Amino acid sequence: MTRLRRSAWIGLGVLSALLVLSGCLGRSSAWTGSGPRVAIAGDSEIWGLDHTASYNNGKLIFTYVGTFTNAVVRAGYQVSTADEIGATTTDLTPFETSTPDAGWPAPGPQIDVTVLGVNDMHLTASGVPSTPYFTAEADFDRYLSATEAAGVGCHVLVQVPETTPWGLNVSGPTWNRFLASEATTGTAVIVPWASEVADNPDYVNADGVHQTTAGKSAFTADIINAIAQCATKITR
Numbered sequence: 001m002t003r004l005r006r007s008a009w010i011g012l013g014v015l016s017a018l019l020v021l022s023g024c025l026g027r028s029s030a031w032t033g034s035g036p037r038v039a040i041a042g043d044s045e046i047w048g049l050d051h052t053a054s055y056n057n058g059k060l061i062f063t064y065v066g067t068f069t070n071a072v073v074r075a076g077y078q079v080s081t082a083d084e085i086g087a088t089t090t091d092l093t094p095f096e097t098s099t100p101d102a103g104w105p106a107p108g109p110q111i112d113v114t115v116l117g118v119n120d121m122h123l124t125a126s127g128v129p130s131t132p133y134f135t136a137e138a139d140f141d142r143y144l145s146a147t148e149a150a151g152v153g154c155h156v157l158v159q160v161p162e163t164t165p166w167g168l169n170v171s172g173p174t175w176n177r178f179l180a181s182e183a184t185t186g187t188a189v190i191v192p193w194a195s196e197v198a199d200n201p202d203y204v205n206a207d208g209v210h211q212t213t214a215g216k217s218a219f220t221a222d223i224i225n226a227i228a229q230c231a232t233k234i235t236r
């Protein structure tokens with residue numbers, strides 16, 4: 001990654017310049033906290049809430065600070081995360097095939113939060129999503145089925161922002177309609193991030209995806225609120 005890209009990352013305070021560093025979701029972390037178990041799978045929208053960046057002798061250093069995870073724990077939940085810059089729905093595949101807890105620590109989650117889709121729906125130069133709609137939807141659906149089999153009783157589904165820079169104004173509505181359809185066929189709570197960003201454009205940086213300081217606070221609060229709604233729906 002060039003120094004120009006690194007400087008842009010620091011200057012914006014976002015992860016947009018690191019889109020090129022796409023990688024699969026890492027191993028899920030151990031449970032931390034107490035209360036209902038919440039598994040959180042996500043891309044840089046979550047990763048960036050738990051990490052900071054700084055320079056040390058000209059080298060870009062990322063430090064885990066756990067801001068988002070700690071906020072969820074303080075709200076009264078156990079948390080396990082699997083997140084990565086550039087993660088896509090395809091990265092859910094190992095979780096779909098892992099048993100008996102769908103890739104999460106035993107005894108398995110009761111609620112899952114999925115913050116994926118912006119990298120899939122990011123339009124290519126030819127004007128199509130980076131991941132075909134059918135592929136992204138099928139991977140996502142299989143993952144939700146796998147976590148339900150592992151004991152998840154409610155899903156938190158986070159919308160993608162329907163903003164212009166990555167073409168999400170074109171592809172985002174299709175993805176968000178898919179999330180809405182998932183919610184109608186199962187027990188789920190939608191985080192209406194698209195409308196929140198539309199009402200508060202200052203919540204995202206120039207890339208239209210990664211949150212500003214105000215956006216990070218709102219995003220965290222929205223997800224915790226949705227988790228709380230889910231907690232009233234689980235039965236074990």
